Amino acid sequence: MSRLTAGTIGELRDGLRSGRVRAADLLEAALEGIADSEAEQPALNAFISVAGERLAEQVDAVDRALGAGEELGSLAGIPVAIKDNICTRELPTTCGSRILEGYVSPYEAAVARKLRAAGALILGKTNLDEFSMGSSTENSGFGPTRNPWDRMRVPGGSSGGSAAAVAAGLVPVALGSDTGGSIRQPASFCGVVGLKPTYGRVSRYGLVAFASSLDQIGPLTRTVEDAALMLSVIAGVDRFDSTSADLPVPDFGERLDAGVDGLAVGVPREYFPDDLDDGIASLCRSAVERLAGMGAEVREISLPHTEYAIPAYYLVAMAEASSNLARYDGVRYGLRVPSASSTMAVYREARGAGFGAEVKRRIMLGTYSLSAGYYDEYYGRGQRVRRLIARDFDNVFAQGIDAVFTPTAPTVAFRLGERVDDPVEMYLSDVFTVTANLARLPAISIPIGRIEGLPVGGQLLARHFDETTLLQVASTLERSIAADPLDREP
Numbered sequence: 001m002s003r004l005t006a007g008t009i010g011e012l013r014d015g016l017r018s019g020r021v022r023a024a025d026l027l028e029a030a031l032e033g034i035a036d037s038e039a040e041q042p043a044l045n046a047f048i049s050v051a052g053e054r055l056a057e058q059v060d061a062v063d064r065a066l067g068a069g070e071e072l073g074s075l076a077g078i079p080v081a082i083k084d085n086i087c088t089r090e091l092p093t094t095c096g097s098r099i100l101e102g103y104v105s106p107y108e109a110a111v112a113r114k115l116r117a118a119g120a121l122i123l124g125k126t127n128l129d130e131f132s133m134g135s136s137t138e139n140s141g142f143g144p145t146r147n148p149w150d151r152m153r154v155p156g157g158s159s160g161g162s163a164a165a166v167a168a169g170l171v172p173v174a175l176g177s178d179t180g181g182s183i184r185q186p187a188s189f190c191g192v193v194g195l196k197p198t199y200g201r202v203s204r205y206g207l208v209a210f211a212s213s214l215d216q217i218g219p220l221t222r223t224v225e226d227a228a229l230m231l232s233v234i235a236g237v238d239r240f241d242s243t244s245a246d247l248p249v250p251d252f253g254e255r256l257d258a259g260v261d262g263l264a265v266g267v268p269r270e271y272f273p274d275d276l277d278d279g280i281a282s283l284c285r286s287a288v289e290r291l292a293g294m295g296a297e298v299r300e301i302s303l304p305h306t307e308y309a310i311p312a313y314y315l316v317a318m319a320e321a322s323s324n325l326a327r328y329d330g331v332r333y334g335l336r337v338p339s340a341s342s343t344m345a346v347y348r349e350a351r352g353a354g355f356g357a358e359v360k361r362r363i364m365l366g367t368y369s370l371s372a373g374y375y376d377e378y379y380g381r382g383q384r385v386r387r388l389i390a391r392d393f394d395n396v397f398a399q400g401i402d403a404v405f406t407p408t409a410p411t412v413a414f415r416l417g418e419r420v421d422d423p424v425e426m427y428l429s430d431v432f433t434v435t436a437n438l439a440r441l442p443a444i445s446i447p448i449g450r451i452e453g454l455p456v457g458g459q460l461l462a463r464h465f466d467e468t469t470l471l472q473v474a475s476t477l478e479r480s481i482a483a484d485p486l487d488r489e490p
């Protein structure tokens, strides 16, 4: 793709600093790219709103500063897209839901403020499953996003708009959020890099809550290097998020070139079941062999509670969601039903008309699992299993494992409509990703090859707050694959 915006941050920055391109050219290319992606049939539908012309002033200021040789922020003039569950002041924040129709946040998320402070152009807000509940972006109130590799397929979800925007070359980087895989699974389906940082690494202030003990913001990018750079911009403690970690923010890219010699990579047998798709299993094997070939010590490991991860995740996530979503009452935000005749009717009608089917399903299941007499049996049990899953990982890291390698998703991108009527089948798309959220660990998906032209991601996990090692291993693998792609026909 020859679009200006289809490069990496480094390439775009070099273009700007050398004077070959202006920030105004980048903005124009991005807007043209979005318009083209909407004009083609069927439309990509990656964006819910676009800032467009409103950025002209900011772009002029960047171009003037560049012309004057001033020192600029690390993202000066770089167009970025933001998932539409992250609050911005200029653009509406819909969460992909009709219940937030017309809502413009009076405040800005910490990550949006940090991106702007680094000089980034916040180009637009990307499509998502309603309130991030889903794995295909088909649960959006604004129509599904399509996969740029095959428009009859889903981009994954819930950060499908962000993944598709990066994969289609409309922006070099985007932000997503990940509660059970919503950055990594769409990254896998769209052939881009998706990083979920350690819980607490990035402030959630201004991220609309889905399941507060699992949610985390992270970047979708074209390269591991760009993921490291984006994380350096958005990470750090924030007094507006009491769960953000008060730890120094290192240069996450400092060991991208350090190789994997002497590191131990664990391959958990529970993530390679006998019925795993052959193509995915074989691409994962090749990736592991590459790591071994470059000096990593590869060990088979066991994470014995993996089989309970999906039920534990859905119990915890739905319970927290039912509580977080109680605030959408038809009074304080968005959609209002003017004809309602009583207070209860205001709530009932706004929630009835404003929420989609999946969100309603989760509110009902979550409320049930929290109710008196059931709390211990459901939510309490989910939390106990969560601790066992976290302990599995603690044990392998205590045995000297530096990174764990798994498939990101059990399949390539599936067809639109294929799973919409089968919520359990949809939930199973997350079997390999929910554990990182339950255990609060950092995890990344990088492209490891293709099956019949469709991208496949491999997932790496590392110790809490050790994104530097995570990115080191990911970058080493990424470069080995770039130098000698795995998806040649045998």
Ligand code: GLN
Pocket (backbone or CB within 6 Å): 132, 133, 134, 135, 157, 158, 177, 178, 179, 180, 181, 182, 183, 210, 317, 430
């Ligand atoms: N697909 C999972 C769910 O539906 C994860 C979503 C997410 O990470 N936001 O809950």
